[in-house]
Amino acid sequence: MEVNTKNFRSLSTRACRDATLRAVLDHATRHFQNIRKASMDVFAGREDHFARARAARLTALSRLPDLLEELEKNATAAGTTVHWAADAAEARSIITNIAKEAGAKVIVKGKSMITEEIGLNPALEAAGAEVWETDLGEFIVQLAEEPPSHIIAPALHKSRQDVVKLFAEKLNLHGESIPELTMLARQALREKFLAADMGITGANMAVAATGSVVLVENEGNIRMSTTCPRVHVAVMSLEKVVADMDAVADVLRVLPRSTTGQKMSSYVSVLTGPRQPGETDGAQETHLVILDNGRSKILADPVLREALACIRCGACLNVCPVYQTIGGHAYGWIYPGPIGTLLSSLLLPHTETRDLPFGCTLCGACKRTCPLSIDHPKLMMALRERVAARKTNHMGAAHALLARHPLAYRFAVGTARAVDPQLDLLPRLPGLPGLSEFVDSRHPPELKKSFTARRRKAQAKKERS
Amino acid sequence: MTAAASNNARAAILATLRQGLSDAPFSVPAPPARPASIPVGTDAWERLAAVLEPLGVRLRLAGTRAEACEHAADIARERQARTYIRWDAALDGLGLDEALSGLTRVAPGPCKDLGQVDLGLALAHGALLESGSMVLVAAGGRPRAASLLPPASVILVPKAALLPDVSQVPALFAQHGADGHQPSCLNLVTGPSSTADIELVLVRGVHGPGTLDIIGLDWDE
Numbered sequence: 201m202e203v204n205t206k207n208f209r210s211l212s213t214r215a216c217r218d219a220t221l222r223a224v225l226d227h228a229t230r231h232f233q234n235i236r237k238a239s240m241d242v243f244a245g246r247e248d249h250f251a252r253a254r255a256a257r258l259t260a261l262s263r264l265p266d267l268l269e270e271l272e273k274n275a276t277a278a279g280t281t282v283h284w285a286a287d288a289a290e291a292r293s294i295i296t297n298i299a300k301e302a303g304a305k306v307i308v309k310g311k312s313m314i315t316e317e318i319g320l321n322p323a324l325e326a327a328g329a330e331v332w333e334t335d336l337g338e339f340i341v342q343l344a345e346e347p348p349s350h351i352i353a354p355a356l357h358k359s360r361q362d363v364v365k366l367f368a369e370k371l372n373l374h375g376e377s378i379p380e381l382t383m384l385a386r387q388a389l390r391e392k393f394l395a396a397d398m399g400i401t402g403a404n405m406a407v408a409a410t411g412s413v414v415l416v417e418n419e420g421n422i423r424m425s426t427t428c429p430r431v432h433v434a435v436m437s438l439e440k441v442v443a444d445m446d447a448v449a450d451v452l453r454v455l456p457r458s459t460t461g462q463k464m465s466s467y468v469s470v471l472t473g474p475r476q477p478g479e480t481d482g483a484q485e486t487h488l489v490i491l492d493n494g495r496s497k498i499l500a501d502p503v504l505r506e507a508l509a510c511i512r513c514g515a516c517l518n519v520c521p522v523y524q525t526i527g528g529h530a531y532g533w534i535y536p537g538p539i540g541t542l543l544s545s546l547l548l549p550h551t552e553t554r555d556l557p558f559g560c561t562l563c564g565a566c567k568r569t570c571p572l573s574i575d576h577p578k579l580m581m582a583l584r585e586r587v588a589a590r591k592t593n594h595m596g597a598a599h600a601l602l603a604r605h606p607l608a609y610r611f612a613v614g615t616a617r618a619v620d621p622q623l624d625l626l627p628r629l630p631g632l633p634g635l636s637e638f639v640d641s642r643h644p645p646e647l648k649k650s651f652t653a654r655r656r657k658a659q660a661k662k663e664r665s
Numbered sequence: 666m667t668a669a670a671s672n673n674a675r676a677a678i679l680a681t682l683r684q685g686l687s688d689a690p691f692s693v694p695a696p697p698a699r700p701a702s703i704p705v706g707t708d709a710w711e712r713l714a715a716v717l718e719p720l721g722v723r724l725r726l727a728g729t730r731a732e733a734c735e736h737a738a739d740i741a742r743e744r745q746a747r748t749y750i751r752w753d754a755a756l757d758g759l760g761l762d763e764a765l766s767g768l769t770r771v772a773p774g775p776c777k778d779l780g781q782v783d784l785g786l787a788l789a790h791g792a793l794l795e796s797g798s799m800v801l802v803a804a805g806g807r808p809r810a811a812s813l814l815p816p817a818s819v820i821l822v823p824k825a826a827l828l829p830d831v832s833q834v835p836a837l838f839a840q841h842g843a844d845g846h847q848p849s850c851l852n853l854v855t856g857p858s859s860t861a862d863i864e865l866v867l868v869r870g871v872h873g874p875g876t877l878d879i880i881g882l883d884w885d886e
Contacts, residue, residue, distance in 0.1 A: 231865050245700030255696035262693055265682040272675075278847060284675035294671065336871055337862035353862060360864050382860060382868040389872065394777045410838070410847050420813060420858035420873025426850075427809045428776035438678065445835035450699070452831050463716070463796035464831065467873070468853040470838065476849045478805020480773040492678045500685030 201316060201347045204532035205544055208555045215526040221357060225527050228356050232518040235461035243457060253454040254572040256447035257509040260408075260439070264499060267408040267441045268490060274411030278473030280486040288318035291491050295320060295400065295433055296327045298487055302431045304329050304398035308389075310415065310422035311335035312402030313351065313512065314435050314491060316534040317547075320400070332392045334421035336385050343370045349528030350536065351514040352459055357527060389421070399425030399483065403436035404511075405451060406488065409444040412472040413488065416455060416465045423467050432471070432483035437491050439508040445470075451511060458513035458571045494547045503582045507542040509572050516566035516576060522559050531556070538566035538576040545583050550590060557583035595638035617649070702795075702829035709794060709827045710881055716797035717879060720856030721869060726881040734764035736880045737786065737819060741765055744817035744876060746783035753806030755788040756821065773808040785811035785818050785874070791837050792822045792879075795830035796855055799879070802841045803850040812854055818874035820854065823882045 204211065215221060240246060260267055272282045285291035299307065307329050309315065321342075324331045333342040337354035341347065343366050348354030355363075363381050367373045373384040401422050405414040413434045415422045426432045442448060448470070456462040475482035499505050517523045517537030528536035535543040541560065545553045557580045566576040588596070602609045620626050627636035649657075706712075714724040725740075727733035741749065748769045751761060762770060771782050787807070791800030799820045803809045812818050828837075834853070841848045858873030869875050 228865060248697045248700050252696045252699060255693055258691075258693040262686070262691055265679045265686070268679065268682070278849075284671050284678060286674040286677060290670065290674060334872070335862070336860045340862065353865070355862055358863070363863055378863045378866045379868050381863060382871050386871055390780065393872075394780050412847065418858070419860050419871045421871075423809070423813050423852070424776075424872055427813060438682075445838050446832075449831045449834055452834075462855070464793070464798045464853060464855040466854070466856050466859055468798075468855075470848075470851040472847040472849055474849065476804065476846065479803060479808070479849065480805075481776060481808050481810045482803065482850055490678075492674070492681075496678050496681035496685065498685075499682055500688050502689040502691065505685075505689075 211530040215530040239461035270408040292323040308396040310401035396429040398431040399429040418466040519565040749784040751786035785815040798853040798855040
């Protein structure tokens, strides 16, 4: 998808004014928070399970190159072809080549942020394949030609009426109630599953010790995409590897609960290589694409590499006051919310993401909610420091200078009070680039008269009375 | 992209990762011990029924093979099934085919041949009491499609398969490897297929089965 993070300010300003979006977000984020809280309240040994999941992920990061080699060795031994892609273009090229060699005409996809990240669908379509997103939410946003707006609920921003209209226009399928619409999607996509030559999924985890890919879902579309087509391609970002099945168990204890409040998602699949002799279903050809796309460099960063531990439960989005206000699309890329801000800032060129880390109140709700205790605010501050170090903000520097000298600060404020109390003339002064933006984004409280002046006025009033 | 390019990417990625860890090494403190699992006790079936109930799944207990077959026939009737697919060897001894003699049994095969099957029966290798998850390990005669394509799914759970929680899955996974190979597919199935992608309204049966019934085989093998 097109990267639009540069326009984060204007997109979020526009989103703030969208009352319908606000109502949808309010309902959805409260819903997710409530079901998560209900589950966590009765989760025995919760903190120990969180600590174990964090250790499983951080241990994997601390041994990342060794585990990736072990994964490659064991996946290959199980019959999976392993590919390495340095960036999105290489990953697209690898997967389109697999599709071409397999003669894939119809491709079904499970919900996967990583394939959104690399912009896979247009590449496959350009190669002549028919590509179907099969997660209901992803299917809806694919028909609407929109990006997903939440990590786990891609069509969060769409109402039932939107879906009624969309299905009628794009599929000539007519339904009214939500169960009816869901069944229509089932029928439409069932045909595609049965006709598909290739299934493409992401990976929640990949297991170094066994060469397996672990996929977590509720709908069954990922099971269909890996059971019916002849070829299965799993695309994983390199940090998704874990050491062994014990680490998988530790993460599974936490992930569904933190995502949707479920003790376990409806379906977890542990897939190891192609189908074995005697099996009548499952892919006959399996591929694993290990994607870097900028992540390997993050591992050298002692502060920011913590973001690579994320298990994509989406809980930080639901508690974030900024996400609750502006929704997912305003972030300008596929990863929204606190973790999205971190990932986008780390994966995209810094010139594209300058404003993102400033779209945060530093309230810490994300850190408190994260089952892995990722310290989003600390990471956000580190990103801000780097943004500030890269490009001098003259107005910010001038403000900081004044703030360090109380007399000069009072003089400046006094001048502003006398000449431009609402700060609406100052930004129009020529030759002061950045002033308008500086003033606009700060919304200082109305400048009051000085305490002395107000005291004098109050005394005069008292004397008059 | 050529194999050489993929090899180049591999070398570059691993070198960058190793350099990163060399420049900024880190160690991870040992985590706390995994909280003890609640053992499978004499109330295991009650616990399983209680955890399945909110998922819309009914547990039917059978004390004998004949009773298990009766349950299967009842479920087939309730779901108005006319065709069924089942796992082979694992379920051969139960006499299910006689109990379902009014239905047509469909042989395992490619998905496209199974799209219209009404009922699927499989056997759990594990049933996790904490979450209500059924562990299914696919192999020859144990098709993945049986618990996926039909709109109604039935999973039979031997008493010996009752396990406390997901921490037992690694051992189960290792146990089902054969000749040095890992099982090609292990599934945890926890309730029917579901979605809440439209206005967060829960709908069961979006791509997989809309109903799941469990038959507990309450006898010692």
